[in-house]
């Protein structure tokens with residue numbers, strides 16, 4: 001089987017996906033129109049042309065701008081459902097999605113409005129197509145810890161449907177230690193924890209995420225190779241990294257995909273996974289990330305299967321569900 005077919009056929013879990021980052025310009029335009037919101041863009045093409053990023057912040061500015069047109073429960077439902085349709089096409093059978101409440105509550109959208117729209121779409125995709133999911137609530141790290149506490153409190157009525165908390169947005173200058181107390185409070189409410197670290201920020205932020213925020217996975221984490229002691233820990237403790245190759249390329253974390261360190265990490269025995277991060281902005285959903293990475297780094301079929309198996313192992317699925325999917329991965333030829 002060639003790589004393309006293998007990638008299509010492999011069941012996969014996606015573990016690093018911002019639902020606001022799946023907002024395709026066509027849908028953005030449609031929702032802006034029905035909500036009677038005018039944007040500075042005249043056409044879908046103009047929006048796409050603006051997607052020229054040189055670092056994380058240049059992306060975040062436009063990502064928050066795009067989210068401004070989301071107002072009603074139906075808007076969040078349509079956004080999420082459009083992503084789930086792509087999951088089905090890519091054989092992503094399980095997804096653990098990030099959502100950013102503060103991006104919406106700061107604009108006056110109620111937590112419940114946003115939450116119910118996203119959650120209903122996830123429920124419907126499970127019923128219709130058997131796609132399973134978890135929700136991970138991210139705090140925006142450029143805002144204060146006090147603001148994160150406010151968001152944590154707003155989430156409590158919906159706690160049974162939120163598995164974990166995470167940390168995203170502008171990394172440099174906003175270390176994990178800034179959020180130690182709110183993560184402790186989240187854990188005492190029963191939330192698991194993950195955090196973006198070592199995307200643009202230093203390896204020291206990965207240490208902090210592990211030691212202070214007690215994370216179960218590191219989102220991105222590609223700068224871990226700069227610290228050999230950290231590498232040893234990540235390998236020994238089997239700490240998964242949710243790597244996003246096309247995101248790293250578009251945000252200039254690596255100059256070219258050929259220079260990406262994913263294969264080095266894989267060769268060292270790190271539990272790496274491939275994910276799409278913000279696919280509407282970075283030019284590809286899960287399979288496109290697998291395809292382009294495999295081509296650039298010369299990944300073998302066995303390595304592609306390892307990556308798919310890792311995606312289930314690193315997930316928050318039950319032990320028996322992990323086993324079930326991993327056996328389907330290994331039986332592909």
Ligand code: HPA
Pocket residue numbers: 018021056168169170171196199247277278
């Ligand atoms: N990094 C940090 N914050 C984000 C990202 C990312 O890749 N995507 C959406 N918010």
Ligand code: ZN
Pocket residue numbers: 016017018168196219277
């Ligand atoms: Zn991310």
